[in-house]
Amino acid sequence: MTLRLQRMTLLSELDCGTDLLLLRTAALAQYEQTLGDTHLQTLTSRNNLAYAYRAAQAVQQRSTATSTAAAEGQQPSTAD
Numbered sequence: 001m002t003l004r005l006q007r008m009t010l011l012s013e014l015d016c017g018t019d020l021l022l023l024r025t026a027a028l029a030q031y032e033q034t035l036g037d038t039h040l041q042t043l044t045s046r047n048n049l050a051y052a053y054r055a056a057q058a059v060q061q062r063s064t065a066t067s068t069a070a071a072e073g074q075q076p077s078t079a080d
Helices: 002-014 017-035 040-074
Strands: none
Touching: 017 040
16 A cells, blocks of 8 residues: 555645545545544545545636636627
8 A cells, every 4th residue: 555655645746636536535445444444544544535625626616716717808898
């Protein structure tokens, strides 16, 4: 699992949301299966997944806001 954790850290630093969510979800499932729901590493993994979802949502909101602002800036003015 060490390589997976290193990859998740790298993806997090590169802001690769979808891959990071998939890896963190898979890691959580493995921790739950191997260590149980209440093990500290499982709880940490669950927290990391929640953080990844929160970060992905923030990126999506910024992207939507940027797209909206760009679209509004490209519309022709109707006021003469």
